[in-house]
Each structure stands twice: as C-alpha cells, then as structure tokens.
Amino acid sequence: MSAINAGCTASIGLEVVGEMSSGETVLVTAAAGGVGSWVVQLAKLAGNHVIGTCSTREKAAQLEVLGCDRVVRYRDEDLGTALKEEYPDGIDLIFEQVGGTTFDTCIDNVARRGRILICGFISEYQNGPQEVLAPRIYHKLLWKSAQLRGFLHSDWPDRFPDHLSRNIQLIEDGLIDPQIDPQPFLGIDEVVNAVEYLHSGKNTGKVTVQYR
Structure with a gap:
C-alpha cells in the first residue's frame, strides 16, 4: 500500500511534476508523514540536500535516520528564520503539504527559478480555507522566475505502472524504508x-x- 499510494505520489510529484534533478536543495513539509517520508528518501537517493519539517523530537529523530540533512521542528523554531539564515539563496524545490502560514513561508523562500509543488494543505482540511488579507503572490514568483505547481497523483495514471514497479524494487533493495x-x-x-x-x-x- 505504501508503495502504491505514498510512494507513487512522492516519486511522480518529485520527478514528473517537480522536475527534480541532482544537487538541489529540497524542502519537504510534513516530512514525517506517509508521503513526506518517501519524498525525503527519494530526494536523498537523487543526490540532493534535504530539509524536512515536523512537530516533535521523535519525528525529527526518525527523519534524521531517513537521511534528512536539516530538520526544522516548527514548534521549537521558526521555519522562515531558519531558511533565511541557513539558505539565503533560497530553496530549489519545495514539496508542500501543509498550507497556511507554512505555504506563505515557502513562497518567501523559494529560490530563483525554483519550483513549489502543492500536494496538500492539511492545516486547512478540518476548518476550511483561511481568509487572508495580504498582497497577492504573483509578484513574488515573477521576480524570481519561480513556479507554483499543483499536483494530484490521480491525474497521472499513465505514470503509475513504471513508478510502482521501481518503488517496489527500491524497497526490496533496501534503499527505501516505507514508514x-x-x-x-x-x-x-x-x-x-x-x-x-x-x-x-x-x-x-x-x-x-x-x-x-
């Protein structure tokens, strides 16, 4: 099940929609979840520097085991401050699943010619969309030539067979540990x-x- 749903969501999102390459800085929000943990591992396998966000020390420890280079526990430190101080050139590829102020932080910290992939907004699922009075974001994207891309894995059924086969092989080879x-x-x-x-x-x- 993990290889079918979470695995294919992660691999299709990163590689097809996000156009991930090697040597990039990749930010994964909700990194300790089912999809996020796959994204972290696949991005590391591709030779990237990976930042993951999570809530607790236990989740942070697990992300470090999975190879996360930098873990930001958002309850203990401010994500925006950490990114500005440690990654002043911005983030090349952002796999965003939280929404709300986390999304705003992603917009502010995407790199020039970077990509933000929206795969969810779990912070708003229960209470509905937040009403926000703020400047529109297109000027922030335009001046960086950055891109915002929505992604539903169900819109890519033609990609599933190849990605599923490869993801299962990665598990069998011990290269991916499904969480x-x-x-x-x-x-x-x-x-x-x-x-x-x-x-x-x-x-x-x-x-x-x-x-x-």
Missing part, C-alpha cells in the same frame, strides 16, 4: 478515527486501516 505508523485501526468502523488521528498530527508515516 508505517504503528497505531492500530481495525475494520471499517475505525476509518473515522484513523482520519482524525491523521489530522491530529500524531502519526509518523502512513496511517493504515486493517480489514479482516
């Missing part, structure tokens, strides 16, 4: 609880529901 959250959810009656658990931000890796 599955250990919290048990059993049966269809637990689906709502699983979704609420996901939205709580407590998960590390893919949240799954087992059917018997």
